[in-house]
Amino acid sequence: MSHPYTTSTAFLEALTHTGVQYLFANLGSDHPGLVEAYARARADGTDHRFPRLIICPHESVAFSAAQGHAQISGRPQAVIVHVECGTQNIGGMIHNAAKGRVPVLVFAGASPATQHGEHTGSRNEFIQWIQDVHDQRGIVRGYTKYDNEIRTGANVKQIVHRAMQIATSHPAGPVYLVGAREVMEAPLDPHTADNPAYHLTRYTPTAPPALDPATTDTIAHALATAHNPLIVTSYLGRNPDAVPALTRLAEHLAIPVLESVPMRLNFPADHPLHAGYQWNTQTPNPVLTRADTILAIDTDVPWIPLNNAPHPHARIFAIDTDPLKEQMPLWHIPAEVFARADAATALDQLTDHIRHHHTVPTDTVEQRRSALAAEHAARRADLSAREQQDAPPGTVNPATLVAHLRDLLAQQQEEAIVLTEAISNYLTVNEHLRANRPGSLIGSGGGSLGWHAGAAIGAKLARPDALVVSLVGDGSYLFGVPASAQWVARRYNTPTLTVIFDNRGWKSPKLSTLGVHPDGAAAHHDDFNVSFEPEADLPGIAAAAGGAHARTVTSAQELPTALKEALEAVRSGRSAVLSVHVPAV
Secondary structure (H helix, E strand, O other), X not given: OOOOOEHHHHHHHHHHHOOOOEEXXXXXXXXXXXXXXXXXXXXXXOHHHOOEEEEOOOHHHHHHHHHHHHHHHOOOEEEEEOHHHXXXXXHHHHHHHHHHOOOEEEEEEEOOOOOOOOOOOOOOOOHXXXXXXXXXXXXXXXXXXXXXXXXXXHHHHHHHHHHHHHHHOOOOOOXXXXXXXXXXXXXXXXXXXXXXXXXXXXXXXXXXXXXXXXXXXXXXXXXXXXXXXXXXXXXXXXXXXXXXXXXXXXXXXXXXXXXXXXXXXXXXXXXXXXXXXXXXXXXXXXXXXXXXXXXXXXXXXXXXXXXXXXXXXXXXXXXXXXXXXXXXXXXXXXXXXXXXXXXXXXXXXXXXXXXXXXXXXXXXXXXXXXXXXXXXXXXXXXXXXXXXXXXXXXXXXXXXXXXXXXXXXXXXXXXXXXXXXXXXXXXXXXXXXOOOOOOOEEOOOOOOOOHHHHHHHHHHHHOOOOEEEEEEEHHHHHHOOHHHHHHHHHHOOOOOEEEEEEOOEOHHHHHHHHHHOOOOHXXXXXXXOOEXXXXXXXXXXXXXXXXXXXXXXXXXXXXXHHHHHHHHHHHOOOOEEEEEEOOOO
16 A cells, blocks of 8 residues: 655654664654654554654653663664643753753654645644744754754755754754644655755764864973873763773873763773862862863863862863853853864874873873872772761661662673762762773763653663663652653663662752851751652652652661662563662751
8 A cells, every 4th residue: 555755754764864763752733744654654564764763751751861872872862842842841851962962853843834724734723823932943942053944845854964964063962853734744755855966875973173283282292291280071971982092191191080070981980090079069179279280171160160270370271072162151261272172082182192292201100190099099998988987867878878889780790871860969979889981870961850760761772781770869850750751661661770869858959058158047947948858759659650669778788688679670671769768958
């Protein structure tokens, strides 16, 4: 039986051509053309031409699943949302992808452009007048690299390929397309959609930018001649190949590496040159204070000027594919060079230049290496001691929780990918997890909570053989729309483990208030409006919606058994959620 070929058909084919494996969808009244195209293809046995459709009851779960897959696989995925309402529901998640530089394509329908049956798809539901807004694309324009409207099927494949080319070029990010029902329903000649003149295979992303020779020489000379050089990074590890490139440079000159607000594993945690982590550190960092030359590479916030700025006479060099942070209205570090370059490429350039053009005194490097190794060992001993500290009755020390999980994961045969959205326990996760493998620890890249819930699904789809673990706060867990996410995980067989640091409240707003008003009325009366009492049964949500293994843990003695049981459930094909009581907010 012959079925009509439409703009929707061509659109879905184009997604597959650009490498999209999964289309995470929240369908609505604007998507009959896409629904029909999938149904026809399944009836014909030709649905392999389209991405696999993953139905998500909430748009934020759909978007974060696409982002999580892209973060693990390195390949952009796509999302379908419902006109402007669905677009607004992805607001927080598209922020994460924009700030985290993750390529995701979003398609949203638009209210039909006709109302008297002039074309197939003309308005026939009351909602289509209510959802017709002045500038739907403008809702997300502050977060997308590209937005456009599909006005005809004749060039829909060009539009999709161009959108993906922009999404995947440095710096990567989300893109947004809209199309009215009449356009997506319109019949189309397949040969027109695949016109050879379009050269669709040539829509490749831009090549990674490199340092120019003069800049390479300037930065290399500064690092080679520094007494106390330092490298600061935050998301260099989004390209796993950049981690060994950073390690080579650091080892060659014995340069310590500080991870500031890390959203990826950027440097092996057990490496003697690892200089620790900083998040919202409110005091000076001695590593920054003593540095006379700093390479800030792939970092948006290398330090907080108010609290822990480097020495005022330190030489600073910034390397990033977006070195001026053009989407941040207020931003500056006092660098003498801002270089637009890919981190892995630039680091290899610097290492090669130093090896061939600079003779660094061996005794100077070795003395620095020895001193840094001693500092690293002392810091590690202090962290190990913290893992042994008791918590108030009925709670678990967060460091103890991470240590138990770390040791258990080390015993597992499968590769583990840890998603971190622990917020006030971000630092605890980084310090005690001791992650060493590139790609094994990732965060959202932004500041909107709830990313982990969908991202775990996307990560599991990208790496079915891996054990996916999410470490989250109780606030983050609730922001993730857990009922929707756990249902999706059950339907599409993506079991993962979620461990909640449950302090029964929002600790971060309390810390923010104390940071501004340390002696204020809120501090004096302990009145911060952050409590989640009466306590919700957080694991119970997952059990009800997704059939997950669910348990609440209130003592360190329970942890080993509870974690093992949870991992066994995940291996059996069932998601698991553990809520671990940590000291209350």
